[in-house]
Amino acid sequence: MEQQPPQPSPSDAAYAPLDVLILAAGLGTRMRSHTAKVLHKLGGRPLIAHVCRTAAALMKEARPIHIIVGHQADEVRKAVVEELGEGGAVFITQIEQRGTGDAVMAAREELTDANSTLLVLSGDVPLMRPETLGALVQQHRTHRGRGAACTLLAVRLDDPTGYGRIVRDAENRFERIVEQKDASAEERAINEINAGIYCFETQSLFPALSQVKPANAQGEYYLTDVPGILRTGGGDVSVYPHPDAREVSGINTRVELAEFERILRVRTLRRLMLDSGVTFVDPTNSYVSPEAQIGRDTVIHPGAHIEGRTLIGEGCEIKAGVRITDSRVGNGVTVKDYSLIVDCEIADNCSIGPFAHLRMNARMDEGATVGNFVEMKKSRLGRKSKAMHLTYLGDATIGERTNIGAGTITCNYDGANKHATFIEDDVKIGSDTMLVAPVRVGARSVTGAGSVVTKDVPPDSLVAGVPAKVKKTFNEEHESEVMSQKSE
Numbered sequence: 001m002e003q004q005p006p007q008p009s010p011s012d013a014a015y016a017p018l019d020v021l022i023l024a025a026g027l028g029t030r031m032r033s034h035t036a037k038v039l040h041k042l043g044g045r046p047l048i049a050h051v052c053r054t055a056a057a058l059m060k061e062a063r064p065i066h067i068i069v070g071h072q073a074d075e076v077r078k079a080v081v082e083e084l085g086e087g088g089a090v091f092i093t094q095i096e097q098r099g100t101g102d103a104v105m106a107a108r109e110e111l112t113d114a115n116s117t118l119l120v121l122s123g124d125v126p127l128m129r130p131e132t133l134g135a136l137v138q139q140h141r142t143h144r145g146r147g148a149a150c151t152l153l154a155v156r157l158d159d160p161t162g163y164g165r166i167v168r169d170a171e172n173r174f175e176r177i178v179e180q181k182d183a184s185a186e187e188r189a190i191n192e193i194n195a196g197i198y199c200f201e202t203q204s205l206f207p208a209l210s211q212v213k214p215a216n217a218q219g220e221y222y223l224t225d226v227p228g229i230l231r232t233g234g235g236d237v238s239v240y241p242h243p244d245a246r247e248v249s250g251i252n253t254r255v256e257l258a259e260f261e262r263i264l265r266v267r268t269l270r271r272l273m274l275d276s277g278v279t280f281v282d283p284t285n286s287y288v289s290p291e292a293q294i295g296r297d298t299v300i301h302p303g304a305h306i307e308g309r310t311l312i313g314e315g316c317e318i319k320a321g322v323r324i325t326d327s328r329v330g331n332g333v334t335v336k337d338y339s340l341i342v343d344c345e346i347a348d349n350c351s352i353g354p355f356a357h358l359r360m361n362a363r364m365d366e367g368a369t370v371g372n373f374v375e376m377k378k379s380r381l382g383r384k385s386k387a388m389h390l391t392y393l394g395d396a397t398i399g400e401r402t403n404i405g406a407g408t409i410t411c412n413y414d415g416a417n418k419h420a421t422f423i424e425d426d427v428k429i430g431s432d433t434m435l436v437a438p439v440r441v442g443a444r445s446v447t448g449a450g451s452v453v454t455k456d457v458p459p460d461s462l463v464a465g466v467p468a469k470v471k472k473t474f475n476e477e478h479e480s481e482v483m484s485q486k487s488e
């Protein structure tokens, strides 16, 4: 059998270096939104972030990605920097959105490497894979052994309405692209469409682009005129046919956004079920971020939302209506119905809820329990400690095996500042105790029901009353300390 020569990879040094340009200046009128389309979220991340991640995965060399911004430029920049880091992108502002051709033209001065191959993408095509773009670049570079002037990605659609159609000549070669609004009835019947994903040679792109006129139904400068201009000028335009239309289609309306959300969700849940061994009691009613990780034999009940970069261990039980965002959850953890957990760290074998609210870096050490209507903020609950009912723990550090009685509140806010509460190991905080911070309760101490603790409680003592006073001590060693407090 004849051996194929090894195909060079897209970033192979034998070829011109690759630049990427993402068009993201438009408002996206069809979204009917005050928010620029590329900032709308899919799988919890802005559309533009999806495109940036794909582009970055393709670029093996560390070259910044060029991005055309316009509508809500500051917010778009922020979303990009969050994804690519500072220096990961070069931003070019297109002040007035006069069409995709005008958008590319705006980048002329910034694309300093005239010898590069330029991959042009849209900020509203979130599901495309780096492999697909790699194959497009590959075809572009190897076309007829010398490379093409332009290669465009095409798909066939049952309903091509709204897209630019690919017009071919009598020999079935690419001739030009015609936009929906400018197409004749005959052209509108063409179902091969331009996906808006192209490779150009930077050198020949800009001379062709400067010939583009806004002489069309929309009065815009169409980037889609460029392949036809190149072809007329004797350039070679190649078409890369892609079989998966959905992967490369853009989002134009909220209906399409919702459809993409569904696709992404199904994909995520399938992966978690098939590869990770997670049980979803009702996959049609489970919401998991594509970036979340969940361990084997964890069971997710209906209506749960696992968001952001949440990490959940093995053998956990996440009950109905729970929301967990950007948190780490260990193994064997039970989160009971309707609990909300944001930016938290939960160690193995903890139990949470129902109706618990943990936020702002709340931490639970191994085997700790938080029950009904308990809120924890910036607090740490030590090993095997419990806060079972109706409690607020804010800016509190709680030791091991301590029990926080029903209705306990850390009064952490004095109207101006937040103060810390420390509760040491093996403490029993009585029901309805108010801990007026800053305050510390020593190890093995007990507070009586309804105590208002305004001063530090020494270890091994019982305090009670309003304000709480030491009533008893459990250890001779502290007797003198207790006596001095009593005489105050």
Ligand code: UD1
Binding pocket: 023, 024, 025, 026, 027, 028, 068, 070, 094, 096, 097, 098, 099, 100, 101, 102, 103, 122, 123, 124, 162, 163, 164, 165, 177, 179, 193, 194, 195, 196, 221, 222, 223, 224, 249, 250
């Ligand atoms: C474009 C193509 C069409 C193709 C379709 C695929 C043109 C003229 N038409 O149409 O052939 O089938 O994509 O999805 O290119 N943008 C700017 N500045 C502008 C205008 C647009 O940055 O002045 C950006 C938009 O923010 C968007 C992208 O370019 O990210 C595409 O623009 P859009 O208006 O969505 O083009 P389509 O009408 O979908």
Ligand code: CA
Binding pocket: 122, 124, 250, 251, 252
């Ligand atoms: Ca579009």
